[in-house]
Amino acid sequence: MMTLATEIDQNGTSPEKLLAPVLSAFWDQPESWTLDTYRRHEGYEGLRKALTMSPDDLIAYVKDSGLRGRGGAGFPTGMKWQFIPQGDGKPHYLVVNADESEPGTCKDIPLLFANPHSLIEGIVIACYAIRSSHAFIYLRGEVVPVLRRLHEAVREAYEAGYLGTNILGSGLDLELTVHAGAGAYICGEETALLDSLEGRRGQPRLRPPFPAVAGLYACPTVVNNVESIASVPAILNKGKDWFKSMGSEKSPGFTLYSLSGHVAGPGQYEAPLGITLRQLLDMSGGMRPGHRLKFWTPGGSSTPMFTDEHLDVPLDYEGVGAAGSMLGTKALQCFDETTCVVRAVTRWTEFYAHESCGKCTPCREGTYWLVQLLRDIEAGKGQMSDLDKLNDIADNINGKSFCALGDGAASPIFSSLKYFREEYEQHITGKGCPFDPAKSTLWADDKNAHQGVNA
Structure with missing residues (x-):
């Protein structure tokens, strides 16, 4: 493993020394996804150390490490575990959000494909901490090769005694279920994910109550991102001070x-x-x-x-x-510089309009009208007043929709108008995209790319 940088040195440190391969330390090794390879790299040693602690001490340790959720909002992981009420007589659940669907995001799926046991070990540690006997992994259903590899890793873990009854002689019993979703971006939102996991249509829930009080099957539930949970074993194995040194x-x-x-x-x-x-x-x-x-x-x-x-x-x-x-x-x-900002934002907004669950009016109606305006502007049919209208509709969505999907749809509108308003105006005054179709590309670098994305 490469040397870990204590702080980022912007005055001459070689770039390679800034890397910190932990989760990805052995992705390039043959059969990196197997239990044998994982154990050769101190796999499940963090679990052994965790089982020597009390659940409350374990939660405090993760909290003291400063680990923050890697799924988007950055909420402290240990604090989320701490919210689970104890002594309530109800089952407690851990749900791992592996429904990675955000455009541009591709970290959890490669992690599961190359090193699934880091997640499984983290799940066992987290379940011990929150006193849970059943955990779920909600995986994006389109990634069938990852689903198969994850099923095999779970089978290996059961066979080796890391899952099932009396794990490592600790008295901890844990069942792990892998659930494949049906490809809805909205199910990345934690309460919509819980509804989907229960067999209902994936739509966000009204909060409160929050999942920590009434989550899966109306029981206390922790919902964490894949990378958040997969980071826990290394913290237990190497120590919280080691983690905080980065x-x-x-x-x-x-x-x-x-x-x-x-x-x-x-x-x-x-x-x-x-x-x-x-x-x-x-x-x-x-x-x-x-x-x-x-x-x-x-x-x-x-x-x-x-x-x-x-x-x-x-x-x-x-x-x-x-x-x-x-x-x-x-x-x-x-x-x-060959990318048309208006077209990029239009493509993103089309995605959000398509993936809106339709539960709330600001998002359902607002994203539709944003797409209509953006398509007109991109085609050279817009008016200058449309720019203020775009901003106004985005403002009526932002912070007023049922979940964060609406906020996400508004973000590219606000920021692109802030930095590239002149480019929007060029589309209007020039009656079309000012970029040369023979040179401009968005997602690919072939001669047909611009024609395809600007049709």
Whole structure:
């Protein structure tokens, strides 16, 4: 494993030393997904240490480590566990959210494909802490190869005594169920996920009550992201001080950054929180040859976009928040100067309109009308008044919809108008997209890409 950076040195430290491979330390090894490979890399040692502690002490330990949820909001993981009421006589459940669907986000699926036992070990530790005897993994159903690999890892864990009855002689009993969803983005929202898991249509619930009080089957439930739970074994095995030696004071530890788009080396980069996009691009070979960065998202399409002015923003929760966006799922989508901002935002908004569950009016109606306006502007049929109308509709969705999907749909509108209003105006005054179709691309680099995405 590479040397772990205590802090990000922007004055000469070689880029490789900024990486912190923990979850991805042996992804490139033969059969990295097997139990044998995992145990060769100190697999399930964190569980053994956790079982020597009391559940309350274990929760306090994870809380003291500073681990924050890796699914978007960054809520402290130990604090979420602490919310579960004890002595209530009800079953407690752990639900792992593996319904990764955010455009640009691709960290949990590769993690499950290459190292599923890190999640399983983390699940056993978390269930011991919250006194749960049944856990669920809600996986995005389209990723069948990952589903098969996860089923095999669960089978190995049962066979080795890490799941089932009297785990490692501790008296802990735990059943683990892998559930494949049916491909709905809204089921990434934790309460919609719970409804789907119960066999109902996936739609957000009114809160309170929160899942910690009345979640799955109306019982106390913890819903955590894959990466959040998979990070727990290393914290137990290496120690909370080791974990806090990485990242920043309020955002400690290592995490996976998904780098995609018009970059020379897309992929997963595991580094301490607080690294910058400039450093990640230095490591990955920069933007594709002959091109420059135009705009990018720090946490997927539902987070306000940044421009090349934000290359040195620390990619932790506080740094990105102070710069006007959200770290989210750390999905760094990078677009070069050939990309039409209006078309990119239109594609994202079409996605949100399609994936809206329709439960609340602001999101159901607002995303529809945003798409109509954006399509007209992109085709050169818009008017200058449409720009204020876009902003007004987005404002009527933001903070007023039933769940965060509406906020996510509004974010690209606000931020693109803030940084690229002139480009919107060029579409209106020039009666169409000002980009040369022969050169402009969005998702691909072939000669037909622009024609395809701007049809």
